[in-house]
């Protein structure tokens with residue numbers, strides 16, 4: 504339920520128009536003084552404060568109101584956006600500030616995001632929503648992203664093997680999304696011809712639905728599907744974070760697990776994947792540059808507001824004979840490794856053959872460690888993650904809009 508507070512009815516009518524045909528109810532009130540009364544009557548998930556309300560009144564209202572309503576999300580529309588308004592809005596707990604001139608592009612996605620956050624929060628706070636009848640439908644799939652800011656640490660090897668291990672051990676539907684858009688290796692690691700790639704999906708984005716997207720997925724012999732990276736590096740130029748969000752949303756509806764492989768940097772596309780993730784596995788190898796990179800990545804993720812419960816850590820080549828000890832690394836990162844993957848010569852061999860180790864040598868100790876990682880993914884407690892780390896989106900938006 505969306506509550507719009509503005510002394511003019513323009514914004515209310517506009518938001519009503521955006522949600523015609525959906526089950527979302529939109530109610531408008533003309534005065535912030537009536538917020539308590541309106542909230543008691545409608546129990547809104549999202550409150551949008553319109554541009555006709557003075558910004559200081561909006562901040563004071565938000566601060567007073569949000570403290571007592573943990574799952575409600577507040578958004579604000581302003582005539583002109585500047586860094587002071589954004590900073591004060593963040594302090595007041597307002598989740599997004601949209602400039603009137605950007606309403607066309609930003610209003611609906613921002614409200615939808617806020618609705619999703621609110622429903623997740625309700626779920627984690629165990630607040631029953633009487634207005635929504637429980638539907639026994641399919642649960643949306645879990646999004647699992649493997650990431651590191653350093654190249655060559657094993658993101659692609661681990662993500663492709665883990666996807667197959669997950670499919671084998673759970674019998675569930677798994678897809679790999681290769682977001683290393685310029686140099687993606689998933690096709691090679693699965694020995695797949697890239698007859699279709701994410702580029703095709705993006706070319707058709709205005710018409711893209713679940714059925715069409717299925718047609719762009721390549722099928723591995725294990726049953727795992729993959730949406731491959733573009734064949735020609737320049738094709739990645741046209742792929743935006745918004746496209747990737749739309750594609751992840753569709754994949755989540757089609758699959759139980761969406762496993763994402765990434766390039767080694769915090770691109771906009773990567774940040775979108777991280778925003779959408781239920782679990783983020785940071786991968787490090789046993790060397791100082793890699794550990795330093797992971798430490799920075801953890802700090803960055805925490806600064807962006809990702810809860811600690813989402814951030815996981817995998818030590819690859821954990822048995823390498825170097826002077827570092829695993830427990831020292833864990834202590835330095837303040838995180839226990841969720842998996843320790845040994846180093847093994849069969850890895851480069853399997854990469855060159857294009858056959859995942861968990862299929863070719865399932866009894867090897869490295870395959871066992873990958874199955875154990877798949878088991879952890881399956882069992883991970885994921886109540887407090889995706890949707891709660893909205894501050895990342897907020898900060899990112901702030902950085903983008905002011906730069």
Ligand SMILES: Nc1ncnc2c1ncn2[C@@H]1O[C@H](COP(=O)(O)OP(=O)(O)OP(=O)(O)O)[C@@H](O)[C@H]1O
Pocket residue numbers: 653654655656657658659660661683688765766767819820844845846847848850851852854869
């Ligand atoms: N546990 C391991 N034992 C032995 N070799 C490994 C192991 N993990 C990875 N490798 C080797 O390291 C190479 C790089 O791994 P991978 O391509 O998965 O890294 P990446 O993090 O995806 O790199 P990029 O950032 O460049 O995409 C692999 O081709 C493989 O040969």
Ligand SMILES: [Mg+2]
Pocket residue numbers: 658659660683688764765
């Ligand atoms: Mg890779």
